[in-house]
């Protein structure tokens with residue numbers, strides 16, 4: 001009998017790529033998604049339920065129908081800027097709805113939880129690379145919502161024994177190397193898809209927020225990690241909870257930093273197109289450099305990223321070239 005894994009937010013970008021990995025590894029994904037930002041077309045297998053975590057009765061019903069072994073939780077709103085102007089949406093969906101999920105897990109006696117946390121829980125870095133012991137002082141409501149969930153789940157571990165793995169991703173990027181699915185957010189705010197959409201002529205120009213940072217070329221430096229490498233870490237997290245029977249938290253990044261200008265020229269190389277760029281003021285709250293320290297994931301989880309930045313951009317380029325309007329183009 002295949003192990004059934006509940007994948008909340010499994011129709012979203014990272015969740016749908018993790019579903020591919022779960023299927024490859026012989027698990028049966030049970031996907032729960034309200035399709036608020038996800039896409040039905042991104043589901044490549046497993047069982048799908050269109051369900052909102054806010055509807056606890058429906059969530060309970062899904063748990064009753066299946067023999068769920070562990071829960072992976074990708075479901076969230078993820079726009080930093082929106083979270084600043086509308087924090088209530090973030091606390092309600094990311095925090096309150098996660099409490100619904102935990103409630104049903106407790107009722108069903110399910111004690112394994114893999115959570116999509118974020119580098120945003122660290123806030124402004126006090127040292128680079130950022131390791132898991134770095135202080136967690138989020139500087140926006142999105143990051144705060146992720147930290148609240150970590151703290152709630154850790155409290156539930158002490159009270160109810162829920163084991164958890166927090167995976168704190170840096171910048172997820174790239175697409176399924178076989179071209180079945182890719183990244184399609186609306187509005188898109190991530191640099192690599194935005195650059196590709198500009199290279200394809202769908203967007204007129206790419207805006208760089210600030211070129212007066214204290215970095216080699218003045219633009220911000222970030223750490224990009226391929227979405228299939230993140231997916232792989234999720235499966236390793238499941239195996240880890242089975243064998244080690246304890247909770248942990250891990251950063252997921254490449255441990256390499258690339259400036260915005262470097263990413264622009266790499267997308268130009270891969271696409272063979274010149275990208276029109278405008279430079280404007282810095283955005284509030286953007287740290288100059290964010291690079292992950294991933295020694296812990298390497299040593300304890302046995303995880304390391306396999307995709308270079310060039311390969312990451314290449315997989316994204318292939319998908320967007322095939323589906324310039326994203327999943328709307330997928331028949």
Ligand SMILES: NC(=O)c1ccc[n+]([C@@H]2O[C@H](COP(=O)([O-])OP(=O)(O)OC[C@H]3O[C@@H](n4cnc5c(N)ncnc54)[C@H](O)[C@@H]3O)[C@@H](O)[C@H]2O)c1
Pocket residue numbers: 008009010011012013014015032033034035036037038039051052053054073074075076077078093097116117118119168169170171172173185
């Ligand atoms: N993409 C990144 O670079 C990145 C970085 C750090 C952390 N994360 C975290 O990883 C997770 C996945 O990110 P993503 O980029 O795939 O986002 P996404 O928006 O593509 O996926 C989120 C999914 O959750 C679903 N969802 C949201 N609220 C729900 C609810 N109440 N009930 C049911 N389903 C709901 C959405 O429909 C969507 O399919 C998020 O939790 C995000 O905070 C992402």
